[in-house]
Amino acid sequence: MRYFLSFCFLFIYCLCPAQERFLDNIFEVDPAITETYATKDGEALKLDIYTPKNDTARSRPLIVFMHGGGFSGGSRTHEDLVKFSQQASRKGYVAVQISYRLTRKGQSFGCDYEASGKIETFQKAAEDFMDAVQFLVTNADKYRIDPQQIIVGGSSAGAEAVLNAVYNPQLMLSEPNKYQDIDIDGVFSLAGAVVDARYLTSKNAVPGVFFHGTKDNLVPYATAPHHLCEPGAPGYLMLDGSKTIVQKLKELNTSYLLYSFEGGKHEHSGVPFNELDNVFDFFQRVFLNNEQLQMEVWR
Structure with missing residues (x-):
């Protein structure tokens, strides 16, 4: 009987698929750690760090995410962003x-706000983003971060800041060598x-995952004016x-995953929980x- 039970246990164990790090939910999550990464214009800029519990x-790898909100609102503590961070951890x-x-x-950040001001807004947000990443790299040992494996992301305004910092550093960063x-x-x-x-060149062609509605009326899906402003409007900015x-990454033979939502508008700036298994893969x-990998998915 003892040998039979041992055999049954081994048989059941073999049928259970092994959990794989970075794909499966292996850990619990420690409470978030809040740090101040910079102080600018009299404001303490903070970040929340989520780590796997009892991880040896x-x-x-590090994922850094920047919330949306039109550069006028939004919060790093939005429930969807907390949920995404916990899933990653x-x-x-x-x-x-x-x-x-x-x-x-x-x-306003719409068509009545001048284009030059929009560029300056992008620049300040991109700089804040890079300073946050720099803080985390500097403290890599403290938080057991691999500084050679960094994934960065954002939603809407946050995505604009992150993408401009990564793909347009010459336009966005006054001191790019600092980073x-x-x-x-x-x-x-x-x-x-x-x-x-x-x-976007071979030097900064970082692989990417992109979600976008084809009829986004705020941030263009392809090439179009910001907020679909008319030519001549103060905020007209392509x-x-x-x-x-x-298309540029494809020309540069760089990996990408593009989710295009036919007829979708700006609602696709939300965290795509239904697709996260594919994203983490x-x-x-x-x-x-x-x-x-170069992949395009239509929804």
Whole structure:
């Protein structure tokens, strides 16, 4: 009987698939740790760090995410962002949500706000984002972060800041050399865009995951004016959205995963929980293991 029970246990064990780090929910999550990464214009800029509980790994890949809100609102503590960070940490990542200067708080960021001001808004947010990443890299040992495995992402305004920092650093950062030690492996963009995709070159062609509605009326899916402003409006500013960025990555033989939502508008700036298994699979295969994949999915 003892040998029979041992055999049954071994048989059942073999039928159970092994859990895989970065794909499966292996860990519980420790309470978030809040830090101040910079103080600007009299404001303490904070970030929340989510880590896997009882994880013995000496260094873990890092995901840094920047919330949306039109540079006037939004919060790093939004329930969807907390849920996303916790899901990432359960898989073995260190996940971070950051706050940044909301320079348009209480003000318009639409067609009545001049284009030059929009560029300046992008620049300040991109700088805040890079300073947050720099803080985390500097404290990599403290939080057991692998500084060679960094994934960055954002939603809407946050995605604009992140994509511009990664793909348009010459336009966005006054001191780009200040961040030369930061090694970004991948971007995760929810309804984001850049000022000019022509600045995307083989040197900064970071692989990316992109979600975008084809009829987004705020941030263009391909190449169109920001907020669909008419020519001559103060806020008329052409931007290159996900489709245009992906076309450039394809030309540069760089990996990407593009989810296009036919007829979708700006609601696709939300965290795509229904697709996260595929997203984390791409993270592992491409961002962490350097596989070459170019994929487009239509919904």
